[in-house]
Amino acid sequence: MKYSKEWLRPDEAKKILNIPDLEEKYEIWVILMYFPALRVTEAIHIRPRDLDLRGECVEIWKGKGKKGELQKAPCELHILKRIKRYCEHHDLKDTDYIMFSNKSDKVTRSHVYKVVNKLCERAGIDKRIGTHTFRRSRAEHLLDNGLELTYVSKFLRHKNISTTMAYLDISVADIQRELEKIEMPVIV
Numbered sequence: 001m002k003y004s005k006e007w008l009r010p011d012e013a014k015k016i017l018n019i020p021d022l023e024e025k026y027e028i029w030v031i032l033m034y035f036p037a038l039r040v041t042e043a044i045h046i047r048p049r050d051l052d053l054r055g056e057c058v059e060i061w062k063g064k065g066k067k068g069e070l071q072k073a074p075c076e077l078h079i080l081k082r083i084k085r086y087c088e089h090h091d092l093k094d095t096d097y098i099m100f101s102n103k104s105d106k107v108t109r110s111h112v113y114k115v116v117n118k119l120c121e122r123a124g125i126d127k128r129i130g131t132h133t134f135r136r137s138r139a140e141h142l143l144d145n146g147l148e149l150t151y152v153s154k155f156l157r158h159k160n161i162s163t164t165m166a167y168l169d170i171s172v173a174d175i176q177r178e179l180e181k182i183e184m185p186v187i188v
Contacts, residue, residue, distance in 0.1 A: 008137040015123040033134035036073035040131035049094035
């Protein structure tokens with residue numbers, strides 16, 4: 001499975017979520033990968049107990065269970081409530097995986113990859129995307145809407161801002177546009 005450098009425009013992300021007769025579980029999968037910008041390996045391990053409505057975040061445990069490092073992925077309250085309703089509707093216990101399949105308790109990365117590409121096709125989007133596309137797209141959309149790069153980096157839980165810069169592939173044109181917004185005294 002090759003990592004896709006494609007990203008979705010906001011209208012394309014919306015088209016995927018608005019596919020007629022979209023299975024609710026697939027909607028939730030997209031929501032988990034887009035809004036809190038979870039990596040697919042993080043998303044498939046999320047359980048109802050990891051949804052922190054009071055803190056407006058998704059808790060991600062790195063390492064073995066609750067003994068590992070806790071990271072928090074910020075997420076809008078209405079999105080968390082939507083995921084919580086889904087969990088309640090499907091009678092998921094706090095220890096169940098939110099991203100489950102019909103055959104096992106948890107889905108595989110490759111299955112999610114196949115599903116998101118089928119969803120893209122159903123939405124009429126002519127792009128070959130990967131599961132990471134939702135995370136990258138969310139970061140691009142936040143940056144485009146004025147969130148500073150340092151905050152985007154923190155949102156993505158990157159340890160180094162250079163990872164975020166390479167990840168977003170900020171172009172020279174983007175930098176030039178930002179420079180034009182700054183009023184600098186003419187010194188030459």
